[in-house]
Amino acid sequence: MNLTTPALLFPAISLLLLAYTNRFLVIAQLIRSLYKQNAEHPDRDLREQILHLKVRIVAIRRMQVLGIIAFIFCVLSMLMLFLQMPSPGTVLFAASLVLLVASLGFSLYEVQISGQALQLQLKGLQDPSATTQPGPPVNSP
Numbered sequence: 001m002n003l004t005t006p007a008l009l010f011p012a013i014s015l016l017l018l019a020y021t022n023r024f025l026v027i028a029q030l031i032r033s034l035y036k037q038n039a040e041h042p043d044r045d046l047r048e049q050i051l052h053l054k055v056r057i058v059a060i061r062r063m064q065v066l067g068i069i070a071f072i073f074c075v076l077s078m079l080m081l082f083l084q085m086p087s088p089g090t091v092l093f094a095a096s097l098v099l100l101v102a103s104l105g106f107s108l109y110e111v112q113i114s115g116q117a118l119q120l121q122l123k124g125l126q127d128p129s130a131t132t133q134p135g136p137p138v139n140s141p
Contacts, residue, residue, distance in 0.1 A: 001086065006077040006093045013071045013100065020067060020107070024060045027053055052117055059110040066103035070096045 031053050038046040073096035080089030 001081065001090055001093065003078055003081045006074045006081070006089075006096065009070075009074050009096065009100070013067060013074065016100075016103065016107075017064065017067050017071070020060055020064045023110070024057065024064065027056055027060065031057070049117075052113070056110055056113055059106050059113070063103050063106040063110065066099050066106065070099035070103060073099060 031050055034046050034050050034053070037043075038050065073092045077089045077092035077096060080086070080092060
């Protein structure tokens with residue numbers, strides 16, 4: 001393995017971290033909006049949406065942490081390879097890949113629960129008797 005192999009992950013990990021941060025910021029903004037709306041007009045559906053979004057925030061934070069650690073391991077792998085230490089470099093690169101896959105696993109989980117929230121909102125639109133009071137839509141970035 002040479003120095004360019006871990007360098008190939010740099011753009012991918014950077015873009016993933018940017019996407020994760022964007023999702024986090026959008027959901028945080030939505031939580032603030034729903035929280036304010038619930039403070040003005042308390043509603044059980046709004047509270048449930050906020051709690052559901054909290055679960056998504058936790059998943060996104062885990063995605064970010066694993067992605068950052070994968071990025072650090074990738075950098076350390078390149079450093080080891082640069083210093084002519086191929087064995088530790090290979091191990092760190094493998095660890096970086098494992099952490100990246102774990103981060104993507106949390107991303108898949110977050111996408112799934114995001115889709116479930118949208119399905120519940122759409123069900124309420126299709127069957128007006130399913131909800132007592134229409135709430136604001138749950139945005140799913």
